[in-house]
Amino acid sequence: MNETAINRRIVAFDIRPQKLGHVILEGPSRLIDYGVARFRESDRQVNRVEYLIATFRPSIAVLLRVEKGSWRDRAALRTMMRSVRRRIRTLGTAIVQFRAGEVKRVLRVPPRGTKELSARLVVEHLPELTWQLPPHRRLWQPEHWRMPIFDAAALALAYFILEMDQNVSDEGRSD
Amino acid sequence: MNTRKEELLPNYLRQHRKKTGFSQREVGILLGYADEGQVLRHERFQSLPPFVIAIAYEVIFREPVSGLFPGIRNRTEQEIARRIEALKESLEQQSGKSRQALLTARKLEWIAMRNGSK
Secondary structure (H helix, E strand, C coil), rough: HHHHHHHCEEEEEEEEECCEEEEEEECCCEEEEEEEECCCHHEEEHHHHHHHHHHHCCEEEEEEEEECCCCCCCHHHHHHHHHHHHHHHHHHCCEEEEEHHHHHHHHCCCCCCCCCHHHHHHHHHCCHHHCCCCCCCCCCCCCCCCCCHHHHHHHHHHHHHHHHHHHHHHHHHHH | CCCCCCCCCCCCHHHHHHHHHHHHHHHHHHHCCCCCCHHHHHHHCCCCCCCHHHEEEEHHHHHCCHHCCHHHHHHHHHHHHHHHHHHHHHCCCCCCCCCCCCHHHHHHHHHHHHHCCC
């Protein structure tokens, strides 16, 4: 990987059937934008993706690859992911997808580590998000509404960490 | 991977506003607007703020205007460089014996100094 890839502007989406979390990074540490939005209609979610890509013109969109048989694997989400991917490709942005396990491995979250732990690791890289960190979740409480921001941020960071590792190994090979 | 060519964003106002935690409406009020409409348009790159408002953004976020609007700065720099080059060519074509020769020489010297100090 070269210098440009490290400074690349990317968008990461955490897509849920009725929610969309996003993070836009320019390089691994410049946080351009983030947010979470709730939707009742899937069309609006796709429109939001289109708006973010058209406005910030990222070169890469990072998404979570939903594995077959996982708890996330639902018909509604599959349909949504398909339409989002189609829209992103129409806009000329490349798509990179990671499995949930891959993101945990790259961020060094233990396999049974919680999203809360993952969010804490995210804010170590992106301290601007510290004040957005959700409070500790009790077992009986639902997930905090801001959590999709951290899931999207974890995806974006995983992309840059993998790119940087690739860079280091490329340099090692060229010696 | 086939990726789109990277361009600087026209401005980074949203990034700086989000750091502060202020809403668009609150920044709008700080800038002297009645509501968030103008801030929203600036952040979406739909309109350019007037000079005084650009300075006000600098004062609010404590970031130089060129840092808040790097895309516009870059584009302006390229345009100016192109115009300076055109002006230099026209100056070089002027006669060295005219009454303005000394002035022309000074201008060319300044352009050379400016290009050298880049």
